[in-house]
Amino acid sequence: MHTTMNMDMNKDFLKSMKDAFELLRTKGPHEATAAVQRALGGAHAQPPGHAPAQQPPRPAQTPFTPPGAHNWAQAWAESQAHTPAHPNTEDPYTIDADTPGTFSTHTFSNSAGHRQYRLYVPAGYHDEAVPLIVMLHGCTQNADDFAAGTRMNELAEQQGFIVVYPVQPQSANPSKCWNWFKPADQQRDHGEPSLIAGITREVMGRYRIDPARVYVAGLSAGGAMADIMLKTSPDLYAAACVHSGLAYGCAKDLPSALAAMKGGNTHRTRAGGAPQRPLIVFQGDADKTVHPSNAAQLLAAFDAGAANVNAPRAAISGTRDVTVQKLVAPNGVEAEYWSIHHAGHAWSGGSQRGSYTDPAGPDASTEMLRFFLAHPRRN
Numbered sequence: 001m002h003t004t005m006n007m008d009m010n011k012d013f014l015k016s017m018k019d020a021f022e023l024l025r026t027k028g029p030h031e032a033t034a035a036v037q038r039a040l041g042g043a044h045a046q047p048p049g050h051a052p053a054q055q056p057p058r059p060a061q062t063p064f065t066p067p068g069a070h071n072w073a074q075a076w077a078e079s080q081a082h083t084p085a086h087p088n089t090e091d092p093y094t095i096d097a098d099t100p101g102t103f104s105t106h107t108f109s110n111s112a113g114h115r116q117y118r119l120y121v122p123a124g125y126h127d128e129a130v131p132l133i134v135m136l137h138g139c140t141q142n143a144d145d146f147a148a149g150t151r152m153n154e155l156a157e158q159q160g161f162i163v164v165y166p167v168q169p170q171s172a173n174p175s176k177c178w179n180w181f182k183p184a185d186q187q188r189d190h191g192e193p194s195l196i197a198g199i200t201r202e203v204m205g206r207y208r209i210d211p212a213r214v215y216v217a218g219l220s221a222g223g224a225m226a227d228i229m230l231k232t233s234p235d236l237y238a239a240a241c242v243h244s245g246l247a248y249g250c251a252k253d254l255p256s257a258l259a260a261m262k263g264g265n266t267h268r269t270r271a272g273g274a275p276q277r278p279l280i281v282f283q284g285d286a287d288k289t290v291h292p293s294n295a296a297q298l299l300a301a302f303d304a305g306a307a308n309v310n311a312p313r314a315a316i317s318g319t320r321d322v323t324v325q326k327l328v329a330p331n332g333v334e335a336e337y338w339s340i341h342h343a344g345h346a347w348s349g350g351s352q353r354g355s356y357t358d359p360a361g362p363d364a365s366t367e368m369l370r371f372f373l374a375h376p377r378r379n
Contacts, residue, residue, distance in 0.1 A: 099153045101125070108199045113172075115195045118143035118165040119203060122157045131161040131213035131373065134200055134229075134237075136222030138244075139177040141355055143167050146219070149347055149354020150365050159369065162207055166199050168192075180224035181257035186249060188232035192225065197233050212376040217241035217368060219347055219356065220290060224248075227298060230277050238377035239278040241368040244290050244345050247297040263291025274331040275301045278375040281336070282364045284343030295337060302327035302335040318349055318362045336371060338362065 100123040107116050133156075137146035143165035147153050156163045168176050178185075178192060185191035200214065216237045218226035223245020230240035231248045251257035279302070283295040296303070325337040340348050340361050348364040350357030 099157050101153065101157055103147075103153065106202075108195065108202050110194055110198050112191050112194045115169070115199065116143075116167045117199050118147065118167065120147065120153045120156055120163045120165075121207065122160060122162070124157070124160055125162065125207070127208050129208045129210040131215065132200070132203060132207075132209045133161060133163045133369075133372065134196065134214070134216040134226075135163060135165045136178060136196070136216065136218030136225050136229075137165065137168070137176075138218070138220035138222050138356060139173075139175045141176065141219075141222075145354050146222075147354070149350040149357040150219075151351050152365060155365055155369060161213075162203065162209065164199060164203050166196050177221040178218075178225040180221055180228060180246065181251035181253060181260075183252055185225075186228055186232075193228055193232055196225070196229055197236060200236060210376075212378070213238060213373070214377075215239050215241070215372045217243070218245060219243045220245055220345065227279075230279065234276040237277060239280070239372055239375045241280045241282070241364075241371070242298055243282040243347055243364055244284065244287055245281075245298070246290060246294045247300075250294070250297060260294065261290050263293040273301070275329050275333045275335070277377070278333055278371070279335045280338070280368055280371040282338045282340065282348055282368075284340045284345065284348070284358070284361075286342050287345045289345035292339070295339070299327060299335055299337055302329045302333070318360055320348075320358075320361045322362050334375065338364070338367065 099120075101121050102123075103118060103120050105116060105118055107114055133152065135143075135146060135150065135152055137143060141149075146165055147163075152163045155161075168178050170176050172192075173179055180186070182191070185193065187193060189197075196216075200216075203209065204211065204214070214237055216226045216229045217240065218224070220243075223242040224247075226240045227242050227245060227248045230237050246257075246260055250260045279298065281295050281298050283290075283292050285292050320343055321341040323339045323341070325339070327335040327337065329335070338348070340358075343358055343361050346356045346358035346361075347354070348358050348361030349366070350359065350361075350364070352359055
């Protein structure tokens with residue numbers, strides 16, 4: 001009976017946390033934090049303005065709280081204090097009207113579940129072999145929002161590639177984050193990596209895609225998942241872009257995820273040895289959501305090489321200063337690190353039509369595309 005009661009209280013706690021994420025999305029961090037605190041208070045907490053009901057005395061019990069929940073909630077509340085609930089709300093999530101290609105919606109299913117995805121095919125596509133770029137949105141975003149903010153459909157029309165946006169629904173994560181911190185979603189052919197890889201292969205089967213020029217990119221939680229995809233499927237992706245994200249295997253649950261985001265002690269990474277594929281990393285050095293130290297962990301395997309070449313330079317576009325570091329691992333695999341000075345948690349050089357964008361920064365979309373096309377898969 002005690003086990004059943006704990007299970008019921010666990011369900012109540014999870015529901016309370018989902019409600020807190022919804023409050024974060026709709027009202028802001030203050031209301032969401034209060035909901036977190038009520039959830040952790042268990043049966044002894046009452047919403048403001050509600051008096052406790054009179055009940056017969058009962059034996060004292062310790063309210064059930066999942067392990068690590070107090071530390072996680074405190075870190076979560078602190079991190080959300082720096083994160084706007086509704087950034088860039090002026091005319092949000094509109095796609096450029098001058099992109100004449102097709103932007104369609106599809107669904108992919110496998111044993112891990114199903115996910116919708118949005119697919120942009122440029123008007124100039126005529127059944128020739130073209131690159132494919134997989135774009136993974138961040139928390140609270142969706143495919144249309146991410147497409148608008150990164151302007152990838154516009155670039156696809158200009159340069160002749162296909163772009164696909166897998167969609168993480170709220171049913172899979174209350175804030176629509178990719179679950180990069182869950183061990184079940186960090187493995188090849190399991191969980192969300194199997195769905196993203198399956199979407200990639202479905203598009204490759206439907207259109208003439210050059211298999212040597214398939215790439216994956218993402219922002220924040222999407223960036224963390226992009227690194228997972230690159231590490232677990234190097235036979236599928238030629239290179240990756242991680243923007244304001246985290247390294248594969250740096251977390252194993254929500255508490256360790258929040259610790260990693262804050263730049264504290266992280267779970268030991270699964271990735272080891274020499275890098276197999278090129279990587280480009282963008283990170284704002286004033287990011288209050290994902291600490292800039294995460295970029296160093298993403299590039300740790302490249303930093304181990306003796307052939308590193310530092311190449312500081314001024315930003316090619318935008319008004320923010322940037323330092324670009326070019327890295328070469330001992331096995332010859334290349335990487336770039338763009339440290340964007342005084343920038344927060346946002347896609348650099350993005351359009352204000354999407355959320356979490358920083359128009360003042362260098363154009364991450366253009367620089368990412370340059371890096372990708374210079375690094376086709378060679379084996």
